[in-house]
Amino acid sequence: xxxxxxxxxxxxxxxxxxxxxxxxxxxxxxxxxxxxxxxxxxxxxxxxxxxxxxxxxxxxxxxxxxxxxxxxxxxxxxxxxxxxxxxxxxxxxxxxxxxxxxxxxxxxxxxxxxxxxxxxxxxxxxxxxxxxxxxxxxxxxxxxxxxxxxxxxx
Numbered sequence: 001x002x003x004x005x006x007x008x009x010x011x012x013x014x015x016x017x018x019x020x021x022x023x024x025x026x027x028x029x030x031x032x033x034x035x036x037x038x039x040x041x042x043x044x045x046x047x048x049x050x051x052x053x054x055x056x057x058x059x060x061x062x063x064x065x066x067x068x069x070x071x072x073x074x075x076x077x078x079x080x081x082x083x084x085x086x087x088x089x090x091x092x093x094x095x096x097x098x099x100x101x102x103x104x105x106x107x108x109x110x111x112x113x114x115x116x117x118x119x120x121x122x123x124x125x126x127x128x129x130x131x132x133x134x135x136x137x138x139x140x141x142x143x144x145x146x147x148x149x150x151x152x153x154x
Contacts, residue, residue: 003081004034004137006127008116011069012107014038018114019072022102026076029088030148035075035128035137041067049130062111073131079153082124085117 007026009019027033046063047054053062076085090101094113097104107114118124128137145154 002077002079003121003124004075004077004128005082005085005118005124006116006131007072007074007076007085007118008131009072009074010112010114010116011065011071012109012112013114014070014072016106016114018106021106022115023072023074025088025102026085029078029084030144031076031078031081031084032142032145033074034077034139035073035132037073037132037136038070039073039131040070043067045130049127058111065112075128075132075137079149082118082121086119089115089117 009022013019013022023033041049043063046066050059050062053059078084088102090097090103092103092113093110094103094107095110097107099105102115103113118127
């Protein structure tokens with residue numbers, strides 16, 4: 001099943017110059033970039049995006065971190081993209097993330113862990129719409145997909 005997933009390359013990614021490194025990992029995996037932009041996240045957007053933890057005592061620190069520098073917002077598409085992307089990212093706590101994953105290789109923190117990825121098809125649909133208009137998410141044929149997927153996965 002083809003899926004789209006929201007990716008947020010967090011402020012630490014931008015500040016540390018890791019945008020190309022992380023984007024390249026998804027490209028090399030065979031995923032298709034269908035939306036990309038830089039933004040400063042506003043408190044109201046962060047409260048909506050992190051509604052499940054907005055009432056926690058640690059949320060003000062997350063809000064300060066996530067609004068302190070620009071982020072890169074991306075939408076990636078592919079066959080079973082959500083699980084694939086989460087595997088490539090590694091677990092949330094970067095100190096325990098497996099070597100070879102984005103967090104395992106590029107981060108040492110639980111909170112400043114370089115990347116956010118949608119965790120389900122339902123979350124991805126809501127998150128993509130939160131950050132991108134329909135016109136900003138592109139549909140196109142990527143010719144390399146014939147070499148990245150078997151015929152029944154395209």
